[in-house]
Amino acid sequence: MKNTVTDILLEALGRAKSKGELQLVEMPAIVLESPREKSHGDLATTLALTLAKPESKAPRKIAEIIVSNIQDTGGIIAKTEIAGPGFINFTFKQDRWQQTLFEIDSEGAEYGLRNIGKGEKVLVEFVSANPTGPLHVGHGRGAALGDALANLLSAVGYDVSREFYINDAGRQIRLLALSVWTKYQQSQGNDVPFPEDGYHGSYIEEIAQAFAKLHGNKYLKVPFDDCVDVFGDFGKESMLLDIRTDLEAFGVRFDTWFSEASLLKDNSVQRSIEELLESRNMYEQDGALWLRSTLFGDDKDRVVVKQDKSYTYLATDIAYHRNKLARGFKSLVNIWGADHHGYIPRVQAVIQAFGHPKDSLHVLLVQLVAILRNGQPVPMSKRAGNFVTLRDVVQDVGSDAARFIFLTRRSDSHLDFDLNIAKEQSRENPVYYVQYAHARIASLFREAETRNIAIPTKDAVNISLLGREEEQNIIKALAKYPEVVEEAALAYEPHRLTFYLQDLAGLMHNYYFKHRVITEDAALTAAMLFLMKQVKTVIKSALTILGVNAPEKM
RNA sequence: GCGCCCAUAGCUCAGCUGGAUAGAGCAACGGACUACGAAUCCGUAGGCCAGAGGUUCGAAUCCUCUUGGGCGCACCA
Numbered sequence: 001m002k003n004t005v006t007d008i009l010l011e012a013l014g015r016a017k018s019k020g021e022l023q024l025v026e027m028p029a030i031v032l033e034s035p036r037e038k039s040h041g042d043l044a045t046t047l048a049l050t051l052a053k054p055e056s057k058a059p060r061k062i063a064e065i066i067v068s069n070i071q072d073t074g075g076i077i078a079k080t081e082i083a084g085p086g087f088i089n090f091t092f093k094q095d096r097w098q099q100t101l102f103e104i105d106s107e108g109a110e111y112g113l114r115n116i117g118k119g120e121k122v123l124v125e126f127v128s129a130n131p132t133g134p135l136h137v138g139h140g141r142g143a144a145l146g147d148a149l150a151n152l153l154s155a156v157g158y159d160v161s162r163e164f165y166i167n168d169a170g171r172q173i174r175l176l177a178l179s180v181w182t183k184y185q186q187s188q189g190n191d192v193p194f195p196e197d198g199y200h201g202s203y204i205e206e207i208a209q210a211f212a213k214l215h216g217n218k219y220l221k222v223p224f225d226d227c228v229d230v231f232g233d234f235g236k237e238s239m240l241l242d243i244r245t246d247l248e249a250f251g252v253r254f255d256t257w258f259s260e261a262s263l264l265k266d267n268s269v270q271r272s273i274e275e276l277l278e279s280r281n282m283y284e285q286d287g288a289l290w291l292r293s294t295l296f297g298d299d300k301d302r303v304v305v306k307q308d309k310s311y312t313y314l315a316t317d318i319a320y321h322r323n324k325l326a327r328g329f330k331s332l333v334n335i336w337g338a339d340h341h342g343y344i345p346r347v348q349a350v351i352q353a354f355g356h357p358k359d360s361l362h363v364l365l366v367q368l369v370a371i372l373r374n375g376q377p378v379p380m381s382k383r384a385g386n387f388v389t390l391r392d393v394v395q396d397v398g399s400d401a402a403r404f405i406f407l408t409r410r411s412d413s414h415l416d417f418d419l420n421i422a423k424e425q426s427r428e429n430p431v432y433y434v435q436y437a438h439a440r441i442a443s444l445f446r447e448a449e450t451r452n453i454a455i456p457t458k459d460a461v462n463i464s465l466l467g468r469e470e471e472q473n474i475i476k477a478l479a480k481y482p483e484v485v486e487e488a489a490l491a492y493e494p495h496r497l498t499f500y501l502q503d504l505a506g507l508m509h510n511y512y513f514k515h516r517v518i519t520e521d522a523a524l525t526a527a528m529l530f531l532m533k534q535v536k537t538v539i540k541s542a543l544t545i546l547g548v549n550a551p552e553k554m
Numbered sequence: 555g556c557g558c559c560c561a562u563a564g565c566u567c568a569g570c571u572g573g574a575u576a577g578a579g580c581a582a583c584g585g586a587c588u589a590c591g592a593a594u595c596c597g598u599a600g601g602c603c604a605g606a607g608g609u610u611c612g613a614a615u616c617c618u619c620u621u622g623g624g625c626g627c628a629c630c631a
Contacts, residue, residue, distance in 0.1 A: 029571090031571070033570080033571095033573085035573095035574075036574085036575090036576090036577085037574070037575075040574070044573090044574085046572095046573060049573075049611070049612080052611065053610090053611085058611095059611070083574075084573085084574050085573085085574080085611065085612075086611085087573080087574070130631085167631075169631095170630095170631060171630085171631065172631065286629085287629095288629055290629095299556085299557075299627080302628095302629095303628085303629045304629090305629085306629040307629060308629080310629085312628085312629065312630080312631090313630070313631050338558095338559075338624085338625065338626095339625060339626070340626085341557095341558055341559075341625070341626065342557080342558075342625085342626040342627060343626090344558090365558095365559080367559090367560095367624090367625095368624090408566095408567080408568095409566090409567070409568095410567090410568085412559070412560085413559095413560075413567080414560085414624080416566070418566090421580090424593095425593050426593065426594095428579070428580055429593090430579080432593060433579090433593080433594090435593090436591085436593050436594080437594095439591080439593090440590090440591060440593090440594085443590075443591055444590055444591090445590095446590095447590045447591095448590080451590090483570095484570095487570065491570080493570095495568085496568095496570080499568060499569095499578085502578075502579085503578085506578085509594055509595065510594090510595065510596085512590085512591095512594080512595090513586090513592090513594060513595040513596085514595080514596090516589065516590065517590060518589090518590050519589095519590095553591095554591090554593075
């Protein structure tokens with residue numbers, strides 16, 4: 001629809017130019033938007049306003065010139081108006097909107113999908129929690145965002161992979177090993193002091209018990225340094241299994257689990273460093289190797305190899321991002337906790353040092369989640385191993401509610417997650433509101449079936465019967481869906497879909513309440529059922545992108 | 555000290571690339587079930603978009619400063 005009008009406008013400008021009515025030294029971008037105010041038509045453009053200055057003419061005058069040159073060859077426009085300071089408002093013919101319903105009906109689940117990505121490979125890396133403890137709600141928010149975003153990017157034609165980066169190198173795994181080893185020793189009666197900065201939490205004991213069950217007292221007399229790897233691997237594998245299980249319960253599956261340690265093992269860290277030294281993006285100073293990140297906008301250069309020849313965290317990240325690029329991903333999306341924001345310029349420098357444009361990496365920051373119970377914040381202390389886990393929340397409120405609520409805010413704004421509201425089955429809980437709209441339509445269809453009324457196909461329906469205001473509003477909302485999907489995908493903002501869904505569900509509930517669908521008037525009943533069918537399709541499509549179920553019954 | 559993010563109705567938040575009279579939900583108040591699911595709907599009220607300048611035809615949106623919150627500033631991970 002937008003494209004058609006854009007073409008019409010471009011042609012009009014072309015004619016105005018050839019007649020000498022407008023100069024048009026530069027062709028302006030055509031911006032079309034749907035006005036809030038209904039009396040302003042279906043689409044509006046500010047074209048005349050933006051042209052006022054370069055043309056040095058009054059905007060209304062320019063609008064008149066443009067309008068006089070418009071030729072609506074397709075016959076879709078009912079009315080063109082100049083309003084206010086120079087807006088041009090278009091109102092479409094009713095049957096044009098109603099075509100939307102046929103479109104949805106024939107495309108079904110495909111409706112709204114686009115191919116702007118053209119199969120380009122995109123990697124979405126998210127969650128990437130240390131395998132040293134269970135996932136908490138913050139990870140859940142990242143998981144919901146990453147998964148929905150991946151779905152969204154697929155919906156617009158990208159070839160998307162989901163990846164979990166396992167931070168399994170370095171000190172934290174050693175500390176995990178030591179924590180498990182200590183609990184193991186203690187459980188076998190050896191009074192070994194627990195490490196001060198060790199991981200607390202009952203899960204460590206569970207791992208130690210599982211270890212004892214498997215190995216008995218075989219490692220009881222082995223000094224820690226001689227069995228770090230055994231305990232480390234065991235701990236890591238146990239935690240990863242837990243993490244994977246929790247994520248699956250949350251409906252999230254990864255295509256790849258990428259191990260940080262593997263980058264050290266296969267020498268890719270070393271090779272990355274050599275490559276950067278060769279390209280002069282890395283240099284030696286004071287006995288350390290530095291990434292010349294200031295070349296690419298970072299505040300200061302960063303150490304990659306320390307004086308003692310050990311690597312900083314950045315070293316593996318360099319190798320990791322090099323690896324991502326080498327796998328052919330044109331676009332990388334990283335989802336991080338907001339406390340890592342200071343790290344962004346560094347990694348963007350890495351990308352550029354390897355010769356890729358800065359904007360091939362998009363970092364989305366996820367703010368913390370505060371859990372509320374009965375309106376009161378639930379205290380969380382990571383140190384004491386006492387925090388609300390993703391598993392707790394999913395068990396408590398369900399995966400659907402959790403996912404939807406995580407996606408009702410922009411990712412970079414704080415989120416208060418109220419457990420009581422998430423379980424509530426009312427308007428206040430947006431998940432139920434939207435799911436209910438879907439289930440209500442399903443229920444309506446069941447009712448129709450018991451009365452032997454078929455859900456009509458498009459050949460058996462007279463769409464022009466749907467002329468009431470509520471019907472027009474719903475149809476317009478449905479027509480907007482493909483745009484919403486596209487914009488949400490390009491902006492990396494799945495939350496736009498949750499807002500869209502709430503609007504659409506609202507229109508549906510309002511309509512349903514005002515107008516009885518199944519009546520004596522068979523033709524009208526058929527048309528209304530047909531409309532409802534398309535609403536159902538779109539709600540389901542959007543919920544599916546968000547990773548939320550669209551139930552037939554609740 | 556330097557840098558990043560945020561400030562919109564009593565509360566929680568939307569507001570698309572700068573557009574026309576700033577929107578939802580909740581809470582408050584008043585209404586709607588002999589009919590397809592009232593898990594719903596309708597109405598009323600609620601605003602100096604933190605403050606002050608600037609840019610322009612036009613600013614919640616862009617720029618500068620101030621105030622008030624959050625977070626980063628490691629040869630840690």
